[in-house]
Amino acid sequence: MRDNGPDVVDQFRKGEVALNEALKRLNGSSPTSTLRRENKGQPAVVDTQRYQTIIKELEGLIGLRQVKNLVKEIFAFIQIQQKRSVAKLATEPIxxxxxxxxxxxxxxxxxxxxxxxxxxxxxxxxxxxxxxxxxxxxxxxxxxxxxxxxxxxxxxxxxxxxxxxxxxxxxxxxxxxxxxxxxxxxxxxxxxxxxxxxxxxxxxxxxxxxxxxxxxxxxxxxxxxxxxxDYSEHELMQIADTMLRQREYRLSHEANVKLRSFLRESLQGVGRRNFSNARMVRNIIERGIRLHAVRLLDNERPSREELMRIEPEDLVMGEEPKDEELSRDWQNQRR
Missing domain, CATH: 3.40.50.300 (P-loop containing nucleotide triphosphate hydrolases)
Known part of the structure; x- marks a missing residue:
């Protein structure tokens, strides 16, 4: 292990070096090298590849900058405490x-x-x-x-x-x-x-x-x-796009405008306390996919594009419908 640990950790905390590079400098050049822990009675090694996978998952989340910065602080603290222990200095329990x-x-x-x-x-x-x-x-x-x-x-x-x-x-x-x-x-x-x-x-x-x-x-x-x-309008649209992309759907231009307009009004409206952020977006998208299926049900040969494209009529904003409303949606779409 190299002796420039504090500098590397500080650079990582500031975002000046990527995680992979920081780990390599701290633990050697091998991408499968491990982080040692000093806590007595706990597992001796941690797999760096798994750690990198989890960090990638965290970084892939929309927003949450404070959480991501917190992880950097914890990473830095643990590394330095281990180095202080090696140097026979007092260490702080985390x-x-x-x-x-x-x-x-x-x-x-x-x-x-x-x-x-x-x-x-x-x-x-x-x-x-x-x-x-x-x-x-x-x-x-x-x-x-x-x-x-x-x-x-x-x-x-x-x-x-x-x-x-x-x-x-x-x-x-x-x-x-x-x-x-x-x-x-x-x-x-x-x-x-x-x-x-x-x-x-x-x-x-x-x-x-x-x-x-x-x-x-x-x-x-x-x-x-x-x-x-709370997520911003831009972040909520990113979340919607991610959800759709994972399911191999996409919004038409008109549907995109409709959803963005609704989110903007919701963010500017009174009663933000009850605003459910990504949960609301997920509900809109999931119901939109169901109504998209109802709309295409009688189309015997829908194109690939039609099977993927969510239209404005598929997006119903607000509370989840009651049973009679779902039945009415079904009948209206089949006419």
Missing amino acids: VLHMIFKGNPGTGKTTVARILARLMRELGVLSKGHLVEVERADLVGEYIGHTAQKTREHVKKALGGIMFIDEAYSLARGGEKDFGKEAIDCLVKSMEDHKNDFILILAGYGLEMDQFLRTNPGLPSRFPITVHFE
Whole structure:
């Protein structure tokens, strides 16, 4: 291993060198070289190729610049801590419990899944799996039941990430609600198993701020807060194009204009709190593909272009239709 590690890590953090090149300089020229980890009792090596694959997946996500920068910081921190250990200098344990704040459809769960695998390859986690839980999974029906359920889910998450979406629901029942017991148990587990799992609490920004004030021990235990901003009009169109391309569809010019106009109005409208970002785009695209199929059903010999092209009439914006509306769509398209 070369001795210019700090310089390379700094260059990588600033985006001046690509990941592949940074790893080569740090670990030697072989593309299959490995990163060693110093944590006692954990796996000794991490496969660099798998790490690169996960980084490529993360970089392929639209937006999420803060998350991508966070990964660079973690990568740099781990590398330097290992080098400090070799140099007989004091090292800091890495604590990565996180708060994810943002509206629905901004990629919080997707990022949590990628981070779990990434932390495994960096040697922070031994398993790299994700355990998704909600209030009903943690809160019991009688005294003592909640602590038991919470400890069981923490045990399942050891070696990986526990992800709690809408975490503030644990504090909504008042002083006598068993949700408070779940919070207390989580706080204790974070201390007892601080090197064995990562806890990510997610939800709307305002509610998460209020939730963190319900227990004095919570804020200090989450050193990382990631804000998931709403996607821009351009980013949402990129997401739509990606979804369509993966399914081998495309928007006609008129359909593109219709979708872009709807997204622009939605982003400028009142009630952005209920704006579901990529989730809304996915629903529009998936319903558009279904209506495209209905439109072409009686066409015995559709061309390749027709089989791929989504037209404006295929794009229905707004809420998912009721059953009678779907039936009416079907009948209208067949006439």
